[in-house]
Amino acid sequence: MVISRGRQERCMLLEGYNNSMSSILHFVPSLLTRTSRSCWMRVRSTDWWERVVMKEFSDTEWKDNFRMTRRSFENLCGLMEGVLSPQEVTVCAPIPLQMRTAIVLYKLASCVPCRCKPVWNAQINGEKVCLLLLQRVSSVIHKLIKEPTMEEACATARRFQQKFSMPQIMGALDGTHIPVLPPSDGYKDYVNRKGWPSFVLQAWVDDVYRFWNINCNMPGCAHDVNVLRQSTLFSQTHLLPKEPQDINCTSVRLFLLGHPAYPLMDWLIKGYTCSPRLTTEQESFNVYQSSARTTVEIAFGRLKSRWRVLLKRSDFHFTFTPHVIATCCALHNFCEGEKETVNPAWSEKAAGLERDLPQPGLRSYNKTECSGGQETRRTLTEYMGANFPLRRALF
Incomplete structure (x- = not known):
């Protein structure tokens, strides 16, 4: 009889605890304020790269920033096409091959953080992308x-x-x-x-x-x-x-x-x-x-x-x-x-x-x-x- 009464008390306490927790969880969602996401992706301007760099940079500016003339840069892009070519993604447009190559060259030539100069106008996380691109570029070393x-x-x-x-x-x-x-x-x-x-x-x-x-x-x-x-x-x-x-x-x-x-x-x-x-x-x-x-x-x-x-x-x-x-x-x-x-x-x-x-x-x-x-x-x-x-x- 003593054991049965103790079990009954424990069961009653457990049932009361479960009921109280259910009540609390029922009211919690109504207390929280829901905020909608303002945007999934911020639109970045590519004007600096597409207009200034690709169309207006002189050979001197190409060499100062990327250590080679535009003609050599295009040849290098052709060599890297199978390594740095972007893949199709669904969230945002991929970084083009030429910009990828420029990121690597600029980082190696200057040794400054990629975020310090808007060669690609802060379109990307330059440091992280530069590391990923360098890992790919290193795979073609045996060709050179x-x-x-x-x-x-x-x-x-x-x-x-x-x-x-x-x-x-x-x-x-x-x-x-x-x-x-x-x-x-x-x-x-x-x-x-x-x-x-x-x-x-x-x-x-x-x-x-x-x-x-x-x-x-x-x-x-x-x-x-x-x-x-x-x-x-x-x-x-x-x-x-x-x-x-x-x-x-x-x-x-x-x-x-x-x-x-x-x-x-x-x-x-x-x-x-x-x-x-x-x-x-x-x-x-x-x-x-x-x-x-x-x-x-x-x-x-x-x-x-x-x-x-x-x-x-x-x-x-x-x-x-x-x-x-x-x-x-x-x-x-x-x-x-x-x-x-x-x-x-x-x-x-x-x-x-x-x-x-x-x-x-x-x-x-x-x-x-x-x-x-x-x-x-x-x-x-x-x-x-x-x-x-x-x-x-x-x-």
Whole structure:
């Protein structure tokens, strides 16, 4: 009897609670004020883009904002048609292909938030759209950056020899540091020897400042040797063009020029370590080698002058920064192929920004060198000393 009475009381309490809640929920809707949506989408004016940019911009204005003339811009849009073409949507009209391409170019060239300048008149959320578009653009990098064929490598070697006298050079290899906004966890891994966080861009460049191979995934604390060993270039050296040539009764294959931080190999030739014991021929070889290697330094300068995003800590997430770097290198190759010049004012601005974040110095590689590389360098030293004027370093 006691248990039954307790159950009855609990049931009565539960029923009363349910009745009271039902009454409250019945009156709540009448207490709330309903507001109707004023609009589903705000209409934005496209006059700035369609009339001013597309019809009235001069070539100078096109280059200042997008780093290329309108003719080159149209060619680039044709290349990006399969990647950036808008899809059909039901809510609002899609952003046209030309505007999408312009958003990417303007962001990379200026490194300012897309909302800061009305190139497209605030029609869109520029930052979010720019990130999405860059993700798509990065998928066509392989079309603009690819290793040369045997014919292209031989043609490059002939041009190098005409300009710098040294035979069998198919390019120069070097690295540069690109600023990044690093994560708080693991910050030290990105800090280089100058004290600022970066990614290392390693690039193989030809005599006309085009990139044939790049690697930009290593953090700033990495030594140049480690960057090289972690690159696809190092793991696939057996696929590089060889086309050996007989020089002083020695077979010399096509090779790249490197700086002192790299190891000496038969496909990567660097100069002799500076020492008072160097012979006149060895010192002269260093001068010729350094002169030819300036092509990669010029290429880096032109790259950063065009795409100022590479000179600042951009607002991109650090995991996406390598995609941005690779996209800039690909667009650089496109501009060089279109014969687009670099405005001296861009270079002056870039030089000023680089002074704020100076590049780390080189740390020489002093371990045992490859015997094949030593033989190739000795053969080239003898050939250059016997056939060309001996040169001395100015410092």
